[in-house]
Structure formats: structure tokens, C-alpha cells
Amino acid sequence: xxxxREYRKHxxxxxxxxxxxxxxxxxxxxxxxxxxxxxxxxxxxxxxVRPVLLLLSCEVVGSNIREALDAAAAIEVLHTFTLVHDDIxxxxxxxxxxxxxxxxxxxxxAILSGDQMVALAFRSLLRTKSVPVKHIAQELTRAFIEVCExxxxxxxxxxRTDVSVEEYLRMVEKKTAVMISTATAIxxxxxxxxxxxxxxxxxxxxxxGIAFQIQDDMLDIVGDESEFGKKIGGDLKQGKKTxxxxxxxxxxxxxxxxxxxxxxxxxxxxxxxxxxxxxxxxSHGAIDDTRELVRLNTRRAQAALGPLRACRAxxxxxxxxxxxxxxxx
Amino acid sequence: xxxxREYRKHxxxxxxxxxxxxxxxxxxxxxxxxxxxxxxxxxxxxxxVRPVLLLLSCEVVGSNIREALDAAAAIEVLHTFTLVHDDIxxxxxxxxxxxxxxxxxxxxxAILSGDQMVALAFRSLLRTKSVPVKHIAQELTRAFIEVCExxxxxxxxxxRTDVSVEEYLRMVEKKTAVMISTATAIxxxxxxxxxxxxxxxxxxxxxxGIAFQIQDDMLDIVGDESEFGKKIGGDLKQGKKTxxxxxxxxxxxxxxxxxxxxxxxxxxxxxxxxxxxxxxxxSHGAIDDTRELVRLNTRRAQAALGPLRACRAxxxxxxxxxxxxxxxx
Numbered sequence: 179x180x181x182x183r184e185y186r187k188h189x190x191x192x193x194x195x196x197x198x199x200x201x202x203x204x205x206x207x208x209x210x211x212x213x214x215x216x217x218x219x220x221x222x223x224x225x226x227v228r229p230v231l232l233l234l235s236c237e238v239v240g241s242n243i244r245e246a247l248d249a250a251a252a253i254e255v256l257h258t259f260t261l262v263h264d265d266i267x268x269x270x271x272x273x274x275x276x277x278x279x280x281x282x283x284x285x286x287x288a289i290l291s292g293d294q295m296v297a298l299a300f301r302s303l304l305r306t307k308s309v310p311v312k313h314i315a316q317e318l319t320r321a322f323i324e325v326c327e328x329x330x331x332x333x334x335x336x337x338r339t340d341v342s343v344e345e346y347l348r349m350v351e352k353k354t355a356v357m358i359s360t361a362t363a364i365x366x367x368x369x370x371x372x373x374x375x376x377x378x379x380x381x382x383x384x385x386x387g388i389a390f391q392i393q394d395d396m397l398d399i400v401g402d403e404s405e406f407g408k409k410i411g412g413d414l415k416q417g418k419k420t421x422x423x424x425x426x427x428x429x430x431x432x433x434x435x436x437x438x439x440x441x442x443x444x445x446x447x448x449x450x451x452x453x454x455x456x457x458x459x460x461s462h463g464a465i466d467d468t469r470e471l472v473r474l475n476t477r478r479a480q481a482a483l484g485p486l487r488a489c490r491a492x493x494x495x496x497x498x499x500x501x502x503x504x505x506x507x
Numbered sequence: 508x509x510x511x512r513e514y515r516k517h518x519x520x521x522x523x524x525x526x527x528x529x530x531x532x533x534x535x536x537x538x539x540x541x542x543x544x545x546x547x548x549x550x551x552x553x554x555x556v557r558p559v560l561l562l563l564s565c566e567v568v569g570s571n572i573r574e575a576l577d578a579a580a581a582i583e584v585l586h587t588f589t590l591v592h593d594d595i596x597x598x599x600x601x602x603x604x605x606x607x608x609x610x611x612x613x614x615x616x617a618i619l620s621g622d623q624m625v626a627l628a629f630r631s632l633l634r635t636k637s638v639p640v641k642h643i644a645q646e647l648t649r650a651f652i653e654v655c656e657x658x659x660x661x662x663x664x665x666x667r668t669d670v671s672v673e674e675y676l677r678m679v680e681k682k683t684a685v686m687i688s689t690a691t692a693i694x695x696x697x698x699x700x701x702x703x704x705x706x707x708x709x710x711x712x713x714x715x716g717i718a719f720q721i722q723d724d725m726l727d728i729v730g731d732e733s734e735f736g737k738k739i740g741g742d743l744k745q746g747k748k749t750x751x752x753x754x755x756x757x758x759x760x761x762x763x764x765x766x767x768x769x770x771x772x773x774x775x776x777x778x779x780x781x782x783x784x785x786x787x788x789x790s791h792g793a794i795d796d797t798r799e800l801v802r803l804n805t806r807r808a809q810a811a812l813g814p815l816r817a818c819r820a821x822x823x824x825x826x827x828x829x830x831x832x833x834x835x836x
Contacts, residue, residue, distance in 0.1 A: 206656075208656075209656055209663055211659040211662055212659035263622060266615070266618060267618060286596040289595060289596060290596065290655060290659060290662070293592060293622075293655050294652065294659075297651040297652040300629065300644070301645075301648050304645050311640070312641075315629070315633055315640065319633060322625070322629070326622050327538055329619055
């Protein structure tokens, strides 16, 4: 697949540009309490999916990615901030394969350096020159508001045992999809795309984001720890209401249903119990159903690209959706 | 004092306008985990000094305060966010005379609702119509960056016993003064003030902010709990390096110096010990010196108003500096 190699190469190029701009976002050194953890987490790797999508969205509307690098760095820094604060709330020990900030330092350091990342994200975005910043700043702010609301629902759902699939999907929309659709929309805006291009790219990002979160939920049960970068079964232990769980709850009866109930009540803690949940879910088709929903949303995302002009960036967005979602499991 | 009554009345009018706009900033209700604590803290009262200063700065350059209300609400919400997160880090139990958010709910709720307040502050600021938002958004972002740095230094100083008065003053500049000078500068900018007016008002806010923080440090030792709205001696217990402490450390010898050392090492915990510290500081003139520094910075702030045209708003800024600082103790 010659195309595949070319796409991968271009992805790495865009990712490299993002890395360079990220290094510039944190020029400050002191106070160490604030900037050391920020550098630590920003250097923890990660696929940089959101900023690369932002750059591709700028390319697909016919503009140079140089104009969008500040915005791309902004979206990655804002996204990383959400991980830092969520990890405190979720008591997560690892992230991107390394100890979390609140584990390496402490919660106070993680709160404060997270706050600073929000400020740095806005500073970077406001450096954008190609368009007046008002609309893109409003976009970033709206994403920020919705991601907090999504996290609020996610935490509230932990305490509830009657969450519906619809409620779950609304939460995912806010918690994950909005940040990705904002990345693609801002990319198109910074590239001075037409209204219909902004709409198409926002739609693409939205479905991709939904697929992304559902896949993440699934990997918490069937994933490979070293690839996943965080511990398997973390969601289960916390009583997170994820799609595979809610899906299983709808159809499973008898003793297996009791097991699901135990998950909902946060009584599943050991590796063995997590393995039991996995086996049960596989046998009842809940995992296959989840995989199907990932596929469906990926296809919707790809279909949303329709109105865009044919070009390499468009092909790459299509390819990337498959790459991130369908082929990855 | 007829003027005094008139100023007070206008202050209350401006404060009332701020309250109304603040109520509009949080139109959302759900998720409750996010919005209930925000409403709780925003309704906890407070003098609304920063937004009122912002509105007066808009008036003093000759514009209508209506144009500045979104920015005024933004500065108050951003300031309140810093209190919410600082209170978690400082383990403070009360704020504005009521239990803090992390005490009423928990730390996670306080982290998340604090984050959301940042987003709401930016949303409000971006609604400003009188000027292109780029510069005022950059101002708010810079204040946000510096206040995080200030808090970082403040926390680092807790662990150190060799903090100098100079280091302390640099920290105060960031932690407190920048938010106030940003309020006055944004007020002038939104009111389309001339460059020299923006500079004068920024200077006014800066010195006022320094005076404000030093007074706050002093009230932690000699204040009245019911007026202060938070517990006396909180800074002492935490080993905060405040001006009166650093000042006393410079001059006090013998057994009293030992008492100061104990404060620095966070060994002063009981009410009786706090009383001892207060008595010792009073007898050595550290409190008088601190009061003098508050006065000095208040005068500097008032002198900075020089270049502004004579009008009621200018007189009020002058009066307000006395009111907040010199007459209040």
C-alpha cells in the first residue's frame, strides 16, 4: 500500500510540527512546581490525534498548516489538561504508560499545573493570525465548557445504577466528541474554509469522537495494557457506566446479570473478576455489539467528508478514521 | 461627608449591576455536580472589588459601564475560581464566612466546578462588543498565567525557611496584584481609553493589589474573624511566608526569634500560640511596619491616578483605595 506509507509519513510530519510548537508553548521554567509537571506530561508522547486532525482540516480547506500550528498546540494542551484533572478525580495511576502527575508529585501540583495548562492553551490560540480570534476563542471556550459538563455527568453516573444508553451517549458527546469536533472546526476556520466545509469537518470530528470514546470503553475491558498506556479494568473498578456495560445490562439475564450488577455497584475489583466480566461480555456479544457501534460511527464520520474537495488531506482524514478505529482492534 | 455617601451609593449600584450579570453567567443547571457549587460560591457575597474597579476604570475613561459588564463578570468569576482551587490546596474550611466547596461537597467537585468557572469567565469576556476581543482576551490570559505562577511560588515558599522580602513581593505581584491591575486595564480598554489612561489605571491596580495582599496577610494575624470571613491564623498554621512574618524575622532576636522560627517550620498550631505570635509582632513593631507598607502602596496607587481627567469616577477610585485599605483597620 503505497498510499498507506505516504499517509503515515505525512502524519509523522504533522505530529513533528505539533511537537515543536508544543515545546514553544512552555518557554517558562519557574516556578518549578507549575512548569516541571507540564513539561513532563507534554513530553509523555501520545498520538497527538486532535492537533493533527486540526492541521489536516486546515489543509483540506486549502490553507497552509503553518497558520494553524498555534491553534493545534492549544487544542492538545487543553486536551492534556483535561487528562491531568480527570486523573486526579479518577485516582488513575498511569497515563500514556507513565505515572500520572498527582502520583509523581501530588494532587495540589496536579490541580495547579492543570490550571496553568488552560491558560497556556488560550495564550497559544490567541497567537493565531490568519483570522480574527473571536470565533475560534469562542469555539475553544465552548469545548472547554462541554468537556467539564461531560466529566460532571461521568462522575454523577458512577453513583447511579440506572443510567440509560441515551444518557451515556449524550455524556460521551460532551466529554470526548466536542473536543475533537472543535479541533476539526477550528482547523477549517483558521484555514478560512467556507461555512459548509466547517460544518462537514465538525460533523466528521463529532462522529469520530463518539467512535473514539466507545472504543476506549471497550479497550478498558479487552485491551492490551502496554498498548493502551493505562491499566485495564480501571473503568470497571470505578463503576463507570460504559457502553459495553450498559449494553450487557440490557440483554443479559440470570447469574451473568448479577455480575453486571456487581460492576454497577463498584464491587468488581480483582484481576480475576475483571477477566470474568470480559468472558461474560464476549459470550453475550456485548463486545461485538460495541465494536459494531465503533464501526458505525467511523463510517458516519467518513461519510461526513463528502462535501469536501478531493485532495490528499481528505483521503488522509478518511484513512485516519480507519486507522484509529477500525484497524486498531 | 456628602461625597462619602454618594460614593457608597454608586459603589452599591455598580455592585448590583455586577450581581445581575453574574447571575446570567451561569444560566445552566445540569450537571448539578458542576453548576450547584458555582452558584453557591458566586452567591456567597464578597465585595466584588475587582469588577467594580473594572467598571469604574471604564467610566473614568468616559465610557458607559454597560459595555464593560461582561468583562466585569469575567474578572470576578476568574478570581473566584482561583479562590476555589486555592482553598483545596490550602485545605481552607471557610470562605466569605461559609464552608468552602471542597468541604461542602468534595475535592473532585471543587476541582471540576473551578475548571468550569474558568471556561465561563472566558465565555463572558468574549461577549464584549465595544472593542475587538483579542487584546482583552490576552490580558485575561496573562493574568491567569501569572496568578498560577504566584500560587506556585506561594506553595513552594511554604516548604522553605529562607524566603526574602523581595521574593515575597514578587510573589504577591503575581498572586494578587496582576488580577487587580488586569481588571483596571481591561476596564480602560473596553472603554476605549487612550494608551496613557490604560497605563495609569494598570499602575493604580497594581499598587492597590500589593497593598491589598499585605493587608490580607496582616489581617490573618490581627483581624476579626467575623469581618474577615475566614479563620484567623490560617496562614501561620500553614507556614505561609507573609510580610509581617518575614519583617519580624529580619529584626527580632532571642526567644521571640525562636517563636518566628517555629512559625516558619509550621509548628504554630493552637489559638494560644497564634495569640503569642500576634503579641510578639505587635511589641516588635512588625504590625505597625506592615500597616505602613499598606499605606505606602495605597498612596502610590492614588498617585498613579494623576494623568486621568477629573471626574467622579476618578474621585471614587481615590476614595475606594482609602476605603478598602487605610480606613479598614
